[in-house]
Amino acid sequence: MTDVTxxxxxxxxxxxxDIFVDHPNHQQATKALQRFYMPVEGGIPSRGSICALIGQSRTGKSFAANDIVAAHKPRVGQDGVKRPVLLIDCPIExxxxxxxxxxADALDLTVSSRLTNANLIGVILRELRRAKIEFVIFDEAQELFPEKNKKILSFARGLLRKMLNLSQFNIVCIGLxxxxxxxxxxxxxxxxxxxxxxxxxxYDWNNMVDQKNFRALCHKFDVEMPFENSGFGAQDFAYRLFLASGGCIGHLKNYLIDAGNRAIADASLQVELRHFADAYDARKRPGETFNPFRASSI
Structure with a gap:
């Protein structure tokens, strides 16, 4: 720990x-995306297939996508920017x-609002070729496929088929x-x-491998926090963190940030159960009485 003074x-x-702790779920997600993109290390990108990285919210899917983008940065060619990996954040409306x-935004295209959809599709397909895109990632892809809106659902499916017809890249849909x-x-x-x-x-507490990995993850966060170690990885403390987060890395990080801020505010040397208890109370549903950080026995 760095001297907090x-x-x-x-x-x-x-x-x-800013704390980032590598963990098995993140490694699995990154490995899967890399395989979808380039199945043989040192080989060539896979082309023409659609793949999916799915899971509950806050399990680390988008973080892995950002890692892949960071590892394959754009470069400037003679006729403009070349983008090995294109990350598209799907709109919610x-x-x-x-x-x-x-x-178009992901491709840095400036297009007129007067351009018809059909013409814009043509512009996008041409830019995908010119920019030599090798891998396309649609994040929050469930927004592409609203089952209650058959028009958008049909359009999105057709658009993805047109993109795959270029036989230039794989598409991965990241979503629920x-x-x-x-x-x-x-x-x-x-x-x-x-x-x-x-x-x-x-992470599943009833799975001994998952439990071990979750406790190790909690301990690594503890080491990185700007406090004296608080024992996050101890079985009792880790179990309380598991109950609060449901085993999701994103939810765990939310509690760590809030509890850490509360500990800074009251000049505590450690992040204590009371800080997590207050963070949990601030988020629990109306009418909910249980708080895993206040329960004397869980």
Whole structure:
């Protein structure tokens, strides 16, 4: 631990927010994305297939996508920027035009609002070729496939088929578990590679391997926090953290940030159960009485 007396409160807050701890779920997600992109190390990118990385919210899917993008940075060619990996953040609204605009934004295209959807699709396909895209990632892909809106669902499926027809790259859809079934229901998409996928699950306390990994993860966070070690990895403390987070890394980080801020605010040398208890009380549902950090026996 860095001497906390040398850091301002703001610096300590930033340090907590910036903590990254590698862990098995993150490794699995990154490995799956790398396999979807380039199945043989030192080989060539796979092309023409659609894949999926699915799982409950906050299990680390998007973090892994950002890692892949960071590892394959754009480069400047003679006719403009070349992008090995294209990350598209799917819009939550905007309909079919919103989908196209999100792809155009990822490609840094400036397009007129007067351009028709059909013409914009042509512009996008040409830019995908010119920029030599090797791998396309749609994050929050469940937004592409709203089952209650058949028009957008049909449009999105058709657009992905057109992109795959370029035979230039694989597409991976990152989203909630239902993303897999919505894609698989389209035989034309499913036929593009058989829909290889990876399903990320939260850590399961009843699984001894998961429990060991979760406790190790908690301990690593403890070591990185700008405080004296608090014993996050101890079985009792880790179990309380598991109950609060449901085994999801994103939820765990939320509690660590809030509890850490509370500990900084009251000049505590450690992040204590009371700090987590207050953080949990601030988030529990109306009418909920149980707090895993206050319960004397769990």
């Amino acid at each position: 040398l850091a301002t409160p703001g610096e300590r807050q930033q340090r907590i927010s 905007g309909g079919t035009r919103g989908i196209l605009d999100s792809i 578990p239902e993303t897999y079934s919505v894609i698989a229901e389209d035989p034309q998409l499913f036929g593009r590679g058989g829909l290889e996928h990876k399903h990320l699950s939260p």
